[in-house]
Amino acid sequence: MSVKDCVFCKIVTGQIPVTKVFEDDVVLAFLDIGPISDGHTLVVPKQHFEKLHDCDAGLLSQVGSRLGKIAGAVAAGMSCDGYNVLCNNGRAAGQLVEHLHFHIIPRNLGDGIFERWPAYKYKQGLIETIAAKIRKKF
Amino acid sequence: MSVKDCVFCKIVTGQIPVTKVFEDDVVLAFLDIGPISDGHTLVVPKQHFEKLHDCDAGLLSQVGSRLGKIAGAVAAGMSCDGYNVLCNNGRAAGQLVEHLHFHIIPRNLGDGIFERWPAYKYKQGLIETIAAKIRKKF
Numbered sequence: 001m002s003v004k005d006c007v008f009c010k011i012v013t014g015q016i017p018v019t020k021v022f023e024d025d026v027v028l029a030f031l032d033i034g035p036i037s038d039g040h041t042l043v044v045p046k047q048h049f050e051k052l053h054d055c056d057a058g059l060l061s062q063v064g065s066r067l068g069k070i071a072g073a074v075a076a077g078m079s080c081d082g083y084n085v086l087c088n089n090g091r092a093a094g095q096l097v098e099h100l101h102f103h104i105i106p107r108n109l110g111d112g113i114f115e116r117w118p119a120y121k122y123k124q125g126l127i128e129t130i131a132a133k134i135r136k137k138f
Numbered sequence: 139m140s141v142k143d144c145v146f147c148k149i150v151t152g153q154i155p156v157t158k159v160f161e162d163d164v165v166l167a168f169l170d171i172g173p174i175s176d177g178h179t180l181v182v183p184k185q186h187f188e189k190l191h192d193c194d195a196g197l198l199s200q201v202g203s204r205l206g207k208i209a210g211a212v213a214a215g216m217s218c219d220g221y222n223v224l225c226n227n228g229r230a231a232g233q234l235v236e237h238l239h240f241h242i243i244p245r246n247l248g249d250g251i252f253e254r255w256p257a258y259k260y261k262q263g264l265i266e267t268i269a270a271k272i273r274k275k276f
Contacts, residue, residue: 019265021272031265034257039268052223053210057203064202065195069276071227072191077272082228085190089209090220093245094252107231114232118251119172127157127169130177134159134215138207 003048008099012046021077022070026062029070032103036113039078041104043070049100051089063102071104080106084114141186146237150184159215160208164200167208167242174243174251177216181208181240188236189227201240209242218244222252 002009010016011028018030021041032040045063049055055063067085075083086103088095107113122130140147148154149166156168159179170178183201187193193201205223213221224241226233245251260268 019269021269022276031269033265034259036256036258038260038264039272041272053206053213055206057206060206061199061203064205065199067202068191068193068195068198073272073275075191075227076275078268080230082226082231082233084227084231085225087223088220089213089222090245092218092247092249093220093222093243094255095220105231107228109230111230113256114252114254116252116254117232118174120174121172122176126176127171130215131157131159131169134177134179134211137211137214138160 003099006048006099007097008044008101009048012044022066022073024066026059027066027070029104037080037106037108037111039074039080039104039106041070041074043067043102043104045100050098051095052087052100053089055100067102074104074106078106081109082107141237144186144237145235146182146239147186150182160204160211162204164197165204165208170241175218175245175249177212177218177242177244179208179212179242181205181242183238187238189233190225190238191227193238205240212242212244216244219247220245 002013011018020030022029027043027045029041029043032042084105140151149156158168160167165181165183167179167181170180222243
């Protein structure tokens with residue numbers, strides 16, 4: 001399934017050229033042309049889904065089974081100290097292209113990327129209230 | 139497989155209590171006690187692997203098939219505008235517990251989390267050199 005005007009669908013079908021690092025029947029992995037670190041890779045399921053929770057479990061299973069291998073190759077190729085795998089869902093979360101994708105971002109100690117982690121504590125009782133709201137949605 | 143002194147293995151075996159939102163034979167999902175947004179959830183495979191690329195494809199497939207459902211329930215329960223799914227691998231990438239885990243982070247427009255995205259452009263020719271390094275590692 002390819003969606004008209006979707007940039008990643010156009011990449012998958014070859015209408016827009018990219019620098020590929022891996023491809024099979026399920027996913028295409030290519031270098032982000034606006035990286036936040038060298039080797040920043042995007043892993044895109046070939047089938048169009050907008051968000052992670054839109055995607056059927058069978059396809060996510062196939063994507064999941066490939067993510068480790070691709071991340072391992074990116075990490076080994078870049079000889080980096082670590083990496084983030086990040087999937088932004090919705091504009092509020094930084095998703096700019098509305099076709100499900102995973103960023104693999106090579107990291108090195110002290111590189112200053114994603115330094116901010118504004119953790120806090122829940123007020124008493126709130127964690128249970130929130131968990132109950134989420135549990136109801138399964 | 140449970141690893142002595144691993145906090146997440148202790149959580150999986152019930153030695154450390156957590157506020158669960160989902161559990162089956164493959165994964166446990168629970169609320170982070172130091173959230174960066176309300177409903178911040180951790181999804182942990184029950185089997186101990188340190189990093190994504192250490193994990194066998196079969197288990198990653200099983201984890202992947204569950205991630206969408208859990209993310210959907212978190213998003214619906216929190217009525218948020220979007221969410222990030224983030225997997226930090228290695229201390230340089232912010233991994234504090236050395237047991238593979240995925241953060242599901244509910245997001246709302248203008249919440250100011252992960253605002254920094256220090257994108258740049260590759261110098262001419264560098265993208266091909268980097269892709270070749272990665273491709274060699276498959």
